[in-house]
Amino acid sequence: MFIAMGLMFLGIAVGLLLRGRPLAAKLARCVTPAIMLLLFALGISVGGNTTLMANLPKLGGAAVVLTVSAIAGSIACVLCIRRFFRQPPEPDALTTPPDTGGQTGAPSSSSRVSRASRASHASQEDSQA
Template sequence: MFIAIGLMFLGMLAGFLLRGRRLASVLSRCVTPAIVLLLFALGISVGGNSTLMGALPELGSAAMLLTLCGVGGSLVCVLCIRRFFRQPPEPDALKRCCASDGTEKSCTAHFSAPASSAGTGQDDPRA
């Protein structure tokens, strides 16, 4: 395990020293294909292990339970702390949103009937 962590830090040092050079950009494009190949090789080794394949239903159900508990716990935490992160609405937000020419008059005309036609039976010009 210490060898793997040491190699990781050695790679980080090499990346730090090589940053901005052509070799670093070439190597960065090789990372995703290398990870895909490693995952494929891991799948082959897991598929070939009969003990692990026999225990897969138990492992899968435990993994599903852990996943559901993790998601459920996250939702409960969000419901408990979300009130601390809400921001009050800005008082002029409505005016900025609906006024096309920047005036308050166009905004109030948008949401209320014009004073001259209110209650007179005239057709609403906005319709």
């Protein structure tokens, strides 16, 4: 394991040194075929292992159970979240149009009070008339 990690870090260091050079571009084209060759060699190794091939149905069954459990857990979490958060709250700016009275931004508390007092004065004048 240490050899594999050491080779990876060595490759990173060489890549940093070769960055921007034409050799790096040529080596980059070799990466995909090299990965394909490694996967092919891994397949040969797995296919030749009799113990692994004998236990493949058991391993596949465990993989299916894990996959189905992960999907079921995700769906359960989504249903719980949707139950508690049905509709996102709307910002105040979208629910009521601001009456800034020439001001920019949200109305201050004093302008809210003055609007309320103007409304109460108007209703008192209408009731007296």
